[in-house]
Amino acid sequence: MNITKRRYLYLAISLLVIVPGMLALIFWKLPLGIDFTGGSLLEVQFASGQPPTSEQVVSLYNGLATPSVDISDPVVQPLGSDSLSIRSREMDDAKKAEVVAAMQQQYGGGQDVTILNFTQVSAAVGQEVARAAAVAVAMAAFAILIYIWFAFRKVSHAFRYGTAAIIAMLHDVLVVVGMEAIFDHFLNWQVDSLFLTALLTVIGFSVHDTIVVFDRIRENSNIYRRVEYETVVNHSVVQTLDRSINTQLTVMITLLALALFGGINIRHFVVILLVGVFSGTYSSIFNASPILVVWENKEWRRWFHRNPEAA
Amino acid sequence: MTRRPYLSLVIILLLVALGLWIDLSKQITVTNPFNSKPLISRNVDTRLGLDLRGGLQVLLQADLPSTASISTTDLNVARQILENRANALGVSEVVMQIAPPNRLVAEFPGLQDPQEVVASIQETGLLEFVDLGNQPLAEGTVIQTDYGTEGAGPNGIVTLTPTSEVSPTTIPTETATSVPTETSATAPATTATESTQATPVPTETPTTAPTIYHTVMTGASLSSVNVQAGQTGGYVIAFTLKSDAAGMFSDYTASHVNQYLAIVLDKRVISSPVINSQITGGQGIIEGNFTADSANALAIQLRYGSLPIPLKVVESQSVGPTLGEETVRRSVIAGIIGLSAVILFMLLYYRLPGFIADLALMVYALLSMMLFRLIPVVLTLPGIAGFILSIGMAVDANILIFERLKEELRAGRTLHQAIDLGWARAWPSIRDSNSSTLITCLILFIFGSTFGASMVKGFSVTLAIGVGVSLFTAVIVTRTFLHVVLDNVKFAEHPRWFGI
Numbered sequence: 001m002n003i004t005k006r007r008y009l010y011l012a013i014s015l016l017v018i019v020p021g022m023l024a025l026i027f028w029k030l031p032l033g034i035d036f037t038g039g040s041l042l043e044v045q046f047a048s049g050q051p052p053t054s055e056q057v058v059s060l061y062n063g064l065a066t067p068s069v070d071i072s073d074p075v076v077q078p079l080g081s082d083s084l085s086i087r088s089r090e091m092d093d094a095k096k097a098e099v100v101a102a103m104q105q106q107y108g109g110g111q112d113v114t115i116l117n118f119t120q121v122s123a124a125v126g127q128e129v130a131r132a133a134a135v136a137v138a139m140a141a142f143a144i145l146i147y148i149w150f151a152f153r154k155v156s157h158a159f160r161y162g163t164a165a166i167i168a169m170l171h172d173v174l175v176v177v178g179m180e181a182i183f184d185h186f187l188n189w190q191v192d193s194l195f196l197t198a199l200l201t202v203i204g205f206s207v208h209d210t211i212v213v214f215d216r217i218r219e220n221s222n223i224y225r226r227v228e229y230e231t232v233v234n235h236s237v238v239q240t241l242d243r244s245i246n247t248q249l250t251v252m253i254t255l256l257a258l259a260l261f262g263g264i265n266i267r268h269f270v271v272i273l274l275v276g277v278f279s280g281t282y283s284s285i286f287n288a289s290p291i292l293v294v295w296e297n298k299e300w301r302r303w304f305h306r307n308p309e310a311a
Numbered sequence: 312m313t314r315r316p317y318l319s320l321v322i323i324l325l326l327v328a329l330g331l332w333i334d335l336s337k338q339i340t341v342t343n344p345f346n347s348k349p350l351i352s353r354n355v356d357t358r359l360g361l362d363l364r365g366g367l368q369v370l371l372q373a374d375l376p377s378t379a380s381i382s383t384t385d386l387n388v389a390r391q392i393l394e395n396r397a398n399a400l401g402v403s404e405v406v407m408q409i410a411p412p413n414r415l416v417a418e419f420p421g422l423q424d425p426q427e428v429v430a431s432i433q434e435t436g437l438l439e440f441v442d443l444g445n446q447p448l449a450e451g452t453v454i455q456t457d458y459g460t461e462g463a464g465p466n467g468i469v470t471l472t473p474t475s476e477v478s479p480t481t482i483p484t485e486t487a488t489s490v491p492t493e494t495s496a497t498a499p500a501t502t503a504t505e506s507t508q509a510t511p512v513p514t515e516t517p518t519t520a521p522t523i524y525h526t527v528m529t530g531a532s533l534s535s536v537n538v539q540a541g542q543t544g545g546y547v548i549a550f551t552l553k554s555d556a557a558g559m560f561s562d563y564t565a566s567h568v569n570q571y572l573a574i575v576l577d578k579r580v581i582s583s584p585v586i587n588s589q590i591t592g593g594q595g596i597i598e599g600n601f602t603a604d605s606a607n608a609l610a611i612q613l614r615y616g617s618l619p620i621p622l623k624v625v626e627s628q629s630v631g632p633t634l635g636e637e638t639v640r641r642s643v644i645a646g647i648i649g650l651s652a653v654i655l656f657m658l659l660y661y662r663l664p665g666f667i668a669d670l671a672l673m674v675y676a677l678l679s680m681m682l683f684r685l686i687p688v689v690l691t692l693p694g695i696a697g698f699i700l701s702i703g704m705a706v707d708a709n710i711l712i713f714e715r716l717k718e719e720l721r722a723g724r725t726l727h728q729a730i731d732l733g734w735a736r737a738w739p740s741i742r743d744s745n746s747s748t749l750i751t752c753l754i755l756f757i758f759g760s761t762f763g764a765s766m767v768k769g770f771s772v773t774l775a776i777g778v779g780v781s782l783f784t785a786v787i788v789t790r791t792f793l794h795v796v797l798d799n800v801k802f803a804e805h806p807r808w809f810g811i
Contacts, residue, residue: 147746204752205748250653250710254703258699
């Protein structure tokens with residue numbers, strides 16, 4: 001099995017996933033949840049099993065909106081068969097009570113309307129969280145770069161390993177963010193702090209996976225000193241392939257169980273983890289290691305020349 | 312590498328027994344066998360986060376311009392005061408944490424309607440100096456005072472009336488000065504309802520109503536409070552009164568020497584010093600058996616009877632109990648299905664070692680649960696997700712080792728050699744890969760703490776514990792089990808058991 005030989009094919013496959021995601025990100029943007037923008041999230045359950053339609057809820061909110069508590073044009077999303085999740089601008093407890101009473105009266109169908117969850121975030125806090133989130137991702141990347149650099153300090157070109165791992169990690173971040181943009185557009189999801197948690201976990205997992213492969217390369221480089229670097233890398237990837245796939249399978253099994261049987265309120269979180277874990281394994285096998293080979297051969301010299309021999 | 316599998320086995324079995332004991336009980340008690348007094352008594356019931364049991368979480372932020380610097384001490388003082396108030400309101404299990412630089416996170420489990428509680432804990436606190444007569448009250452006693460019942464604002468300056476005019480609500484000066492404290496039962500303050508001199512009780516039904524004490528002045532009359540070294544050693548608290556209160560206080564202390572003047576915060580006694588002499592010029596000291604810490608604590612309370620910083624609610628979340636129950640039920644089902652699927656997979660793919668890894672996985676689940684209960688870790692929904700995710704990662708270490716084990720066996724090593732070599736070779740990968748996960752956990756934890764995002768924090772804590780315990784189970788438990796089993800099985804006869 002020769003994985004490093006077809007390295008450009010695998011890098012192209014990655015682009016095939018990343019590019020649409022990035023286009024979705026540019027054109028559709030990431031809709032930020034109230035965690036980042038501020039606002040109110042009201043989740044209500046209708047015991048009658050017949051929640052009102054989105055239009056009905058929007059008109060109910062618009063009717064109750066006042067200049068001081070402007071809750072007009074909320075975003076309504078079904079939550080299971082009998083519940084709704086409604087996001088609006090900030091409202092106080094009195095307004096919440098008013099809204100719920102109106103729902104009870106107009107759409108309760110004689111049965112209870114229960115508040116499952118009511119969250120409020122002020123706009124200032126939201127912006128701060130968004131900023132800190134970016135800092136957290138950057139810090140995680142930096143800390144890991146330093147760690148790998150340290151762990152591989154006895155290997156020649158230790159810096160390459162760290163950089164390749166970070167590139168593979170960025171690959172996973174791009175895949176996850178791009179897929180999130182696509183999911184958000186079609187499923188009406190929004191980016192919340194749980195998405196961020198999932199993203200950071202993917203970062204951890206991605207590097208975890210890459211390190212296992214790199215570790216094998218580190219070991220094999222010492223054993224097969226006379227063998228060509230490309231062959232050593234390929235050999236190491238193939239040797240760790242069983243482990244990579246099996247580990248991914250077990251993690252994905254547990255995540256699938258959570259996605260299928262866990263609560264609906266973590267489905268978004270789990271789906272993002274599934275995407276990220278898959279991408280994390282793919283990138284450690286098909287991106288991180290080939291990048292090492294590209295770097296070793298300094299192949300970029302040939303990218304822009306017609307005659308490869310000229311380099 | 313020295314192999315003492317049986318010793319390890321005994322230790323592991325002991326840990327498992329401990330895990331079972333803690334996981335299956337709600338309360339653990341260890342009794343001293345010599346005097347049958349309890350040595351340890353702890354509630355080890357699983358703690359569920361607000362998102363799972365229902366309740367209210369609010370994020371309070373200092374209502375000051377962003378340029379104002381707020382010290383951690385200020386935040387801690389505010390937290391302490393709010394906690395006391397919430398407890399005084401009878402709200403149980405309140406959790407308050409500071410989130411520097413300028414926030415507090417308050418969690419009220421089980422509470423549904425936030426408005427009332429939040430409003431009352433947000434109020435500025437009320438510091439009063441209360442005339443106790445001759446009877447000191449224990450710290451923490453909740454009393455009623457006449458302040459605030461006559462329409463004064465909660466933080467306004469009390470109308471300071473000369474003592475003689477308010478004598479109906481105070482112990483008559485003559486009685487108080489003539490009766491020594493030790494025999495104060497004859498001029499009781501707390502048992503005033505039975506006293507013939509029941510003067511401190513202005514209500515019409517003195518037999519049932521609690522004593523109402525007179526407030527001499529409020530914290531608004533204090534201009535400064537400092538801790539000083541006392542002349543006879545120890546510490547004293549020096550205070551200065553605002554000029555408008557100094558004269559009144561001088562008169563009051565002149566006529567109440569040797570009586571108790573309680574310092575009361577939010578109707579709760581925090582100290583009851585005795586008036587030694589008339590306090591003139593608005594400057595006085597409070598003496599007592601203060602240590603540096605207790606003097607400082609009292610000074611802070613005097614200084615900040617009201618909250619040191621004004622707070623406003625910037626984020627709140629209330630979760631109904633139904634959502635939580637449903638989520639717990641579903642997560643448990645998902646966890647059991649996920650765990651079973653992983654167990655099955657390991658068994659089918661790795662055969663005998665897989666079976667042993669499965670045993671180790673159960674030890675892992677048991678020990679993690681034990682740690683969650685002992686530390687204790689508050690389990691939130693993402694926390695449970697982190698735990699379930701770490702089951703997958705726990706297996707990773709075993710998979711790494713078994714793949715190595717197979718390689719060594721194929722290379723013709725004996726079983727025991729292969730096991731030890733497999734472990735030794737797999738270790739750097741396991742160490743480096745798990746370290747990077749722990750680094751991520753740490754950053755998530757810091758991020759979560761800063762914003763009171765307990766969900767993010769819960770996830771990072773459970774994932775980190777999962778990673779730590781899985782290192783132990785993969786490196787020690789699985790290996791011990793394998794050695795023990797192999798001592799009793801001849802590998803040569805059953806290579807298929809190892810998937811070879």
